[in-house]
Amino acid sequence: MKYLEEYRDSSAAKEYIHLIKDTVSRPWTIMEICGGQTHTIVKYGLDEILPDKITLVHGPGCPVCVTAIELIDKAIELAGRPNVIFCSFGDMLRVPGSNKDLLWVKAGGGDIRIVYSPLDALKIARENPQKEVVFFAVGFETTAPANAMAVYQAKQQKLNNFSMLVSQVLVPPAMELVLGSPGNKVQGFLAAGHVCAVMGYSEYEPIAAKYKIPIVVTGFEPLDLLQGIYLTVKQLEENRFDVENQYSRAVLREGNIQAKQLMAEVFKTVTRKWRGLGDIKNSGLALGDAYSAFDAEKKFGLENIMVKESDECKSGLVLQGLLKPYECPAFGTKCTPEHPLGATMVSSEGACAAYYRYRSHQAAKID
Amino acid sequence: MQENNYEFGLSCPIPINEYPNILLAHGGGGKLTHQLIEKLFLPAFKNEQLNSRHDGAVLEIGDMKLAFTTDSYVVKPLFFPGGDIGTLAVNGTVNDLAMCGARPLFLSIGLIIEEGFSIDALWRVVNSLKDSAAKANVKIVTGDTKVVDHGKGDGIFINSSGVGLIEHDLNISPLSIKPGDKIILNGDIGRHGIAIMASREGLTFESTIESDCAPLNGVVQKLLDAGIEPHCLRDLTRGGLATSLIEIAETSGLTINIEETEIPILEQVSGACEILGLDPLYVANEGRFVAIVPYSQAEKALKIIQAESPNRECRIIGEVRYPDKANGGFRGMVTLTTKIGSSRLIDMLSGEQLPRIC
Incomplete structure (x- = not known):
């Protein structure tokens, strides 16, 4: 497979493991930001074959996991309304709200449709002028340009029956939250390649300098991750703290300028609540004033739904790399993919779900 | 397989903290389907034939x-x-x-x-x-x-x-498999599921992916006629290779280990799975099966299966092992040796495979 098998080649992987072994002299803790990277690491067992001196901790970059529980409750409330077609990416459907999930609403007759692109939701809005079509716009900087495009086009085409429930989040403020935490153990970051394909990586340079921490923009295939880890370890051993780009086949320093312009046109930066982490300043995107007519929260009067999160779920600690999933007392007992207490157990990118799916035999051995 | 200890009564035995209505995933072949089978159907209809849990x-x-x-x-x-x-x-x-x-x-x-x-x-x-x-x-x-x-x-x-x-006295069943048995797969996986999904979602590829839908009675008869004594046969339908093997492992109480490098997948299928965020191990097939045969008969059985499907790769993809200790006791499970040599668990999906966000 072009551009797929090459990045999963076992002999090249073994060479990188050797390089890392030859380079590392002290224990280091590295955080991969993105849930997609966590998934690859656990799926391919990369953490098992790395030298013991390297500890990987899993970051907050799973959009499903960090979407605030009240946004899920708002989605559930909207999706159950008779005149609404609610469109969402697939893995949001199983995320538990306060007392049910979107699949539950779907089984109860709610018109919920899985789409692959927000533009599909726009098409549904055109085809169903008598219905209100709401798209659940979640994600990091990766999904923001396409979501911005959907609203932009809706405004151009005067599609007044289209709106978005927006829960866009941004990576750099979450990194600063992790670094600023008193218990922080993270000494190096693998930045999320696809986020950087949109945003570039110049915004990480001040973070690397301020916290004296190496940041390597890294892709999602096993070899990408091994190379990213190697570059990070090399910086740590050489006492450097630069921003480096492992994922140069997709990422430019300035990012995708057109995408960023569109995001700036449609969105504004706001304080956003993250599930498990709470409010983080300037960490979210909401629709700008010129597009507020397309804001589902305003349109349907959902702004006042507030929910308290369960204390039992320790996903906040997991998302900051302070707790391994199997160290949580509820892991695999009270909390399983069938009965998730928190979203890190739901999405395939969630650290808890990844450990449960690929490692529950080993977690048991650790006990 | 866990013991079902409770009595079947008039009150619905699925706890109320679970879904009160049927979800699509209850028919998806994963954990929710198994929950229905184990908590509703088996206790209601229990008898010797049903309890063997065969196809x-x-x-x-x-x-x-x-x-x-x-x-x-x-x-x-x-x-x-x-x-x-x-x-x-x-x-x-x-x-x-x-x-x-x-x-x-x-x-x-x-x-x-x-x-x-x-x-x-x-x-x-x-x-x-x-x-x-x-x-x-x-x-x-x-x-x-x-x-x-x-x-x-x-x-x-x-x-x-x-x-x-x-027309034979063999007991072909998950309970008959033994450590050392080899697992033979009769071709590349995932074609049917991807063919359906591609036409449902209007996805087009450079070359059309066709369903693998085909009858398997011919090849099974050839195996039996040649004196092969399969311990278990299982077609890989919804839930794919992974789910079928997990069902066999759990019923038998043994571990099944498969080698990622040995599992054939067409380039177009793995590409489509990558785009859709699906794992081909869980994608449906309609003309593929695994034959779990004694070690000594594996090469002969492979030759027969390969001769029946000359246009695709049939392979020995793994073996049956003594069970691993996990979750407090020995239980049957499926492990996979990855392309880069590490090992991971293959777990049954909880619900439908849902497309990922990014």
Whole structure:
């Protein structure tokens, strides 16, 4: 497979493991930001074959996991309304709200449709002028340009029956939250390649300098991750703290300028609540004033739904790399993919779900 | 497999903190389907034949051993590259019988047709039922037709049941597998699921991916005729290779280890899975099966299976091992040796495979 098998080649992987072994002299803790990277690491067992001196901790970059529980409750409330077609990416459907999930609403007759692109939701809005079509716009900087495009086009085409429930989040403020935490153990970051394909990586340079921490923009295939880890370890051993780009086949320093312009046109930066982490300043995107007519929260009067999160779920600690999933007392007992207490157990990118799916035999051995 | 200790009573045994309504995932072949089977169906209907949890029931009547099975087909779209609901309805039931080690003989076909369905389309379905039955060497000997109101069905649903004759004394079942047995797969996986999803979602690829839908009774008969004594046979339908192997491992209480490098997947299929965020191990097939055979017969069995499918790669993909200790005790499980040499668990999916965000 072009551009797929090459990045999963076992002999090249073994060479990188050797390089890392030859380079590392002290224990280091590295955080991969993105849930997609966590998934690859656990799926391919990369953490098992790395030298013991390297500890990987899993970051907050799973959009499903960090979407605030009240946004899920708002989605559930909207999706159950008779005149609404609610469109969402697939893995949001199983995320538990306060007392049910979107699949539950779907089984109860709610018109919920899985789409692959927000533009599909726009098409549904055109085809169903008598219905209100709401798209659940979640994600990091990766999904923001396409979501911005959907609203932009809706405004151009005067599609007044289209709106978005927006829960866009941004990576750099979450990194600063992790670094600023008193218990922080993270000494190096693998930045999320696809986020950087949109945003570039110049915004990480001040973070690397301020916290004296190496940041390597890294892709999602096993070899990408091994190379990213190697570059990070090399910086740590050489006492450097630069921003480096492992994922140069997709990422430019300035990012995708057109995408960023569109995001700036449609969105504004706001304080956003993250599930498990709470409010983080300037960490979210909401629709700008010129597009507020397309804001589902305003349109349907959902702004006042507030929910308290369960204390039992320790996903906040997991998302900051302070707790391994199997160290949580509820892991695999009270909390399983069938009965998730928190979203890190739901999405395939969630650290808890990844450990449960690929490692529950080993977690048991650790006990 | 866990013991089911509770009594079946009038109150619904699925705890109320779980879904109060049926989700699509209850029919998806994953954990929710198994929950229905274990908590509702098995306790309600319990008997020796059902409890063996095979693809079909094995019935001894006088000196005769029969296999009996049923399946319903609700595919959308009805016509897809490589087949249609008619080919599925025949081959799916034929294959369930073949997996019991039976020679399929007779099928029933029940049609539930939605008001307004075109006679022309019905004729196409009937013809493909006829052609598939001829190809699989079975007769359609009884049937039923019902029509439901417009909007109450999805064009056409088909139920088919089948009877086959078991002409040997082998006990082909997950409970018969032994450590050291080899697992043979009769071709690349994931074609059917991707063919369906591609036509459902309007995805197009450089070359069309066709369903692998095909009868398996021919190849199974060849194995038996050659003196191969398979310990277990299982066709890989919804839930894919992973789910089938997990079911076998859990029923047997043994570990099954498979090698990622040995599992054939077409480039187009792995590419489509990558785009859709799906794991091909869990994607449906309709013409693939695993034969779990004694170590000493593995190479011979592979040759026979390969000779029956000259245009694709058949492989020994793994083996049966003594169980690993996990979750407080020994239990059957499936592990995978990855391409880069590490090992991971293959778990049953909780619900439908849902496309990922990014």
